[in-house]
Amino acid sequence: MRTALILLFLLALAAMPGALLPQRNLNAPKTAEYIAEYGWWGRLLDRLQFFDVYSSVWFSAIYLLLMVSLVGCLLPRSLDYVRSMRARPVLTPRNLARMPHYRRAELPGGADDVLATAKSRLRGWRTSERTEAEGTRTISAERGYLRETGNLVFHFGMLGLIVAFALGKMFSYEGQVIVHADGSQFCNSGIFAYDSFNPGLRVDGTGLNPFCVKVDSFEAEYTDVGQPVSYEADLGYQSGEDLESGTWRPYHLEVNEPLRTAGDRVYLLGHGFAPTFTVTFPDGSVRTQSVQWRPVDQQTLLSEGATKFDPPGVTDTAQRRERQLAITGLFAPTAALQGKVLTSVDPRLTNPAVAVDVLRGDLNSDRSQSIFEVDRSMVDSGRLERVARENLDVGETITLDDGTTVRFDGVRNWVSLQVSHDPTQGWVLGFAVAMLLGLAASLLIKRRRLWIRVAPAAESDGERHTVVEVGGLARTDQAGYGEEFTRIAGDLLSRDRKAR
Numbered sequence: 001m002r003t004a005l006i007l008l009f010l011l012a013l014a015a016m017p018g019a020l021l022p023q024r025n026l027n028a029p030k031t032a033e034y035i036a037e038y039g040w041w042g043r044l045l046d047r048l049q050f051f052d053v054y055s056s057v058w059f060s061a062i063y064l065l066l067m068v069s070l071v072g073c074l075l076p077r078s079l080d081y082v083r084s085m086r087a088r089p090v091l092t093p094r095n096l097a098r099m100p101h102y103r104r105a106e107l108p109g110g111a112d113d114v115l116a117t118a119k120s121r122l123r124g125w126r127t128s129e130r131t132e133a134e135g136t137r138t139i140s141a142e143r144g145y146l147r148e149t150g151n152l153v154f155h156f157g158m159l160g161l162i163v164a165f166a167l168g169k170m171f172s173y174e175g176q177v178i179v180h181a182d183g184s185q186f187c188n189s190g191i192f193a194y195d196s197f198n199p200g201l202r203v204d205g206t207g208l209n210p211f212c213v214k215v216d217s218f219e220a221e222y223t224d225v226g227q228p229v230s231y232e233a234d235l236g237y238q239s240g241e242d243l244e245s246g247t248w249r250p251y252h253l254e255v256n257e258p259l260r261t262a263g264d265r266v267y268l269l270g271h272g273f274a275p276t277f278t279v280t281f282p283d284g285s286v287r288t289q290s291v292q293w294r295p296v297d298q299q300t301l302l303s304e305g306a307t308k309f310d311p312p313g314v315t316d317t318a319q320r321r322e323r324q325l326a327i328t329g330l331f332a333p334t335a336a337l338q339g340k341v342l343t344s345v346d347p348r349l350t351n352p353a354v355a356v357d358v359l360r361g362d363l364n365s366d367r368s369q370s371i372f373e374v375d376r377s378m379v380d381s382g383r384l385e386r387v388a389r390e391n392l393d394v395g396e397t398i399t400l401d402d403g404t405t406v407r408f409d410g411v412r413n414w415v416s417l418q419v420s421h422d423p424t425q426g427w428v429l430g431f432a433v434a435m436l437l438g439l440a441a442s443l444l445i446k447r448r449r450l451w452i453r454v455a456p457a458a459e460s461d462g463e464r465h466t467v468v469e470v471g472g473l474a475r476t477d478q479a480g481y482g483e484e485f486t487r488i489a490g491d492l493l494s495r496d497r498k499a500r
Contacts, residue, residue: 096471150441447475
């Protein structure tokens with residue numbers, strides 16, 4: 001038990017870096033920023049796995065040792081518990097007067113009458129009747145064994161919780177995806193459908209639970225000072241037979257009220273905006289795109305991003321890479337100017353505007369890159385040049401030097417969804433409830449013992465008399481047994497003539 005307590009303390013201590021430092025699996029950009037900011041100290045913490053605490057070698061070692069320690073602690077205690085449950089209550093002590101609780105009385109009647117009354121009163125107790133020398137008869141009674149049962153249930157629940165968490169780490173997965181709130185769909189068909197995906201140790205991204213979600217609309221409510229009150233999205237979803245029949249079932253999704261389907265949970269994390277741009281090329285071809293931009297200010301939802309276009313009708317790769325377009329900059333849902341700099345003063349969509357740079361050249365689109373920005377190396381090398389800069393309200397247009405026009409058409413909402421799958425969630429809940437019930441039993445139930453010794457007394461008036469001694473002992477330090485003993489002794493000695 002001492003070893004288990006030390007390991008529990010070490011586990012709590014080892015979890016502290018996970019709460020105080022950014023974790024790579026939750027926020028990789030912030031982790032990289034932290035390492036860069038703190039230099040050699042950040043790199044040292046990274047080598048020691050302080051940014052991947054819960055998957056680190058040292059945290060896993062403590063976790064495993066705690067499980068082994070609990071097993072080593074519980075096994076002998078369980079065997080002792082089984083033996084004590086099968087054993088008879090202990091013998092009645094020779095001198096009951098030395099017990100913390102003691103009563104003695106001489107009652108009329110024989111020992112059989114007294115013992116019958118005692119057995120009736122002690123119904124529910126574990127009892128054992130014995131006969132001592134000179135015909136003295138005794139009853140040994142015990143109660144409160146559920147206290148130790150609760151103790152064992154608590155510790156087995158803790159062990160089960162540890163095992164369930166470990167299995168959950170192996171077979172669970174979690175992914176985030178951005179979906180436009182205009183009837184756009186997301187299907188849980190593979191990791192390629194996600195913007196970010198965190199698989200368990202035994203999850204390879206195949207065989208995910210199939211379901212689809214369609215986001216029809218989104219609404220956000222704010223206070224007068226721009227603080228969010230609620231996010232709500234109207235969804236349609238398909239799973240199981242609905243995928244074959246094409247049936248969409250409605251669901252109203254809110255923060256902390258996930259959609260549960262196909263064994264997964266779909267959470268609403270947040271939202272943002274996707275500006276819509278229409279580009280008309282010199283040959284008359286028209287391209288329109290709405291690409292999500294990333295909020296850089298959570299209070300006003302001022303956002304930044306990049307919407308990228310390939311020139312139409314160009315099949316030659318070299319020519320295509322010389323004439324690609326990117327519209328980058330800032331989007332403000334409620335626009336205001338600080339000098340000539342666009343900013344936002346409110347997260348609500350009341351006065352949308354953009355401040356854009358139009359870049360032309362090689363976007364290096366064959367290389368994997370963020371959808372929210374362009375490859376800066378292309379700008380630094382001169383292969384991607386800025387050809388226009390302008391602030392635009394809805395409906396306004398920029399005309400480039402080659403006759404290409406860029407129009408800001410408006411904005412759409414997008415929502416950020418998180419899909420979580422944990423097959424051990426029910427087990428975790430069950431073990432947690434078992435721990436609470438076991439803890440309650442171990443704290444509230446009192447372990448106590450009671451002994452009754454009945455011996456015949458000398459006949460002084462021609463009637464039979466019996467000397468009855470009652471002793472009690474609490475096996476725990478909890479108060480309250482004195483009152484219970486007094487009640488039991490009073491019932492047994494209710495015909496007391498010479499009680500003391």
